[in-house]
Amino acid sequence: MSLEKMLPDNVVLEINNLSIAFGGLKAVDNLSFDIKENEVFGLIGPNGAGKTTVFNCITQFYKPNSGSILFNGNNGIVQNLLQHEVHEIINLGLVRTFQNVELIRELSIMDNVLIGAHIDFKANILQQALRLPKAVNEEKVLREEACRILSALGIHDRKDMITGGQPYGVLKKVELARALMCRPKLIILDEPAAGLNDTETIQLSNTIRHIRDEFKCSILLVEHDMRLVMDVCDRICAISFGKFLAMGTAKEIQQNKDVQAAYLGTDGDE
């Protein structure tokens, strides 16, 4: 596939005609949208709409059947994500969080955050084993970076605590901190409000804005919680049964007839 096509200046991610089928089920059908720089973009849809599948296609956990996913990476070169392996995606500046927090319970919060800096460690295993200056310095610099991010998220005082047994809201923040370690251009959040109470959800929307402004990145939100989505998203894309429904601001989406029908059903259904 040629990459002749350049992305418009302020676009970070462009999805074109994405389709993926599992057996006979078309989970995502000819879906297209784009995300601009410094934008909080919401992807919504009723249960089983294919939100998480889109997500997994972007991060290459699934390989789509057709379509393209172009990403304007850290190095300024436009890449087709389909040509990369799962573990290479983060190198381009695209990082994700997980719906059910995926942290290592036995490690300290600091160590969990440092896993996000995995790709930034350039010292090889021998240099690490012998604790040569290169490895020591890298570790020191990245630890300071992790401290800075943890302070920005307000959980610096917990950095040496063991991750297992921390409150859910803290775990979500640790995962965010881990994602921020690679200085991403785009963070994809998979249902960040799942399992949070009302106060925590309000805090979360503040955190999301804060992250966008301080770390200068775009955020793609895949979410069920409508209050959060309507509150923080600049633009929203609604899908249903893998198909594009509507795109626009929170207000436009709320008033869209197709979206209402998808969520609430139409009179004809009954």
Next chain:
Amino acid sequence: MKIKTNILKNPHIQFIIFGIALALVPALASAGVIKSSYVTIIGGTLIYAIAALGFNILLGYSGLITLGTAGFMGLAAYISAYVTVNMKLPFEAALILAILIPTLIGILVGLVSLKIEGIYLAIATLCVSEILRKTFEELEFFTNGFSGKSASYPQLLGFLKLNKTTTYYLIVLVLIIIIMLTYNMMNGQLGRALNAMRGSEAASQAMGVNLLKYRLVAFALATIYASAAGVLYVHFIRFSYPSTWTLKLSLDFMAMVVIGGLRSIYGTVLGAFIVFAVPDMFLKEIPYFNQLSYVFNGVLIILVIMFYPNGLIYIGNDVKKLISKFKKKEDKYESRENAAG
């Protein structure tokens, strides 16, 4: 004074002090404080501890279950014996060959581990180990079959002929070096990547951890440790029988790591002592029950798993907590008494 305590808190200094303490064993034995047979028992235990550290990298850090450790350790032992005795090559050449060949096989097993997991990986590695053991029995020109292969104490650099005591020092030296390297690796990027792989494959991949690379690294490290232990074994015990390298030994490694403490370096060494040294050194001394020493060991293992599932090494922390609790209570009483007085 403060600087002094800081130095003592440095883990590397602690490892060196630990090594020096272990190196005192032969001196204590010749002074008559402990039995001279203890040198052999403790030396053997330390050799097993080296292989168990490799096993801990696989099971503790990476979450990969393997039952092939005994086979690889035996293979290294036979290669080293064959190269020094039959081919008359120097000890260093034997060491390199005996580590290189098993490690290559270990990396192949690592490749397999990408496809199969959990209990199936355990069975696959067990098969590799059993194939090796059967080879030790049948390939007589190489292993001398059931009658066993003998080797001599190592001769370093072609002229430094070691005896039992100096070989023991060599074992302690190798153990401490491996402990330090393991500590550095497991507390850096590599250790975190292995932990991430164990915690969640999806998350580790999303963070840029290449599963293939790190599985291979984990298996390579574990096999290098097991091979180094095998070489030391054959040149310290000076005999290798096929019956040594059975499933029981692999299970013993698992017992050491689980009893001592997953992801704990001192825990692994402690586990090796409990599994290998305790029955020989203490339990056999109990009158009428000396035949049953290994039964006691089994009971001990069950008790540890029931009451200390994280490993015995954490007993120290709990005792400390208990003492500080006790102290607090005493302080309270004292302050009350003072207030009353």
